[in-house]
Amino acid sequence: MTMFNRRQALVVGAGAAAMAAFGASTGTAFAANDSEEQIKKFTGGKTAAQGRIKLDLPEIAENGNTVPMTVTVESPMTEQSYVASVLILADGNPRAGVATFHFSPASGVAEANTRIRLASTQNIVAVAKMNDGSFFTASKQVKVTIGGCGG
Numbered sequence: 001m002t003m004f005n006r007r008q009a010l011v012v013g014a015g016a017a018a019m020a021a022f023g024a025s026t027g028t029a030f031a032a033n034d035s036e037e038q039i040k041k042f043t044g045g046k047t048a049a050q051g052r053i054k055l056d057l058p059e060i061a062e063n064g065n066t067v068p069m070t071v072t073v074e075s076p077m078t079e080q081s082y083v084a085s086v087l088i089l090a091d092g093n094p095r096a097g098v099a100t101f102h103f104s105p106a107s108g109v110a111e112a113n114t115r116i117r118l119a120s121t122q123n124i125v126a127v128a129k130m131n132d133g134s135f136f137t138a139s140k141q142v143k144v145t146i147g148g149c150g151g
Contacts, residue, residue, distance in 0.1 A: 035089045035096035035125065042087045042127055048135035053086075053126050055140045064118040064144040071101070073110040073128045073136070083110035084129045092122025118144050 056070040088098040101112040125139040
């Protein structure tokens, strides 16, 4: 039978208190990916059609901390027909939501550039909401390597 000395007992007790304080014991620290829920909320339950969206991402990202991304949606961007917003999701991250971009006819073009963070190899999903209430979607897989070794 192993006995803890006072120092070991304090370390174990402090660790347990920290886990309880930060919610690890309730499972909130390791929540499941919520990409499907976010898409349903964004589209109001409507089905998004394939097309009109171009996702420009590298096929292989050597560093998942800074993956360059450009999303472009084909649209005339006039008062009669424009992209209202675009939702970007990463289906392998602990939380799927990456970004939401909002546009108007004054934007001139429905395009956004940013860098995203990816936990592992996964699909990036874009869903565009048009001003008429229709939705379009596209996805692309990005392979995230460890140290650029292709793993």
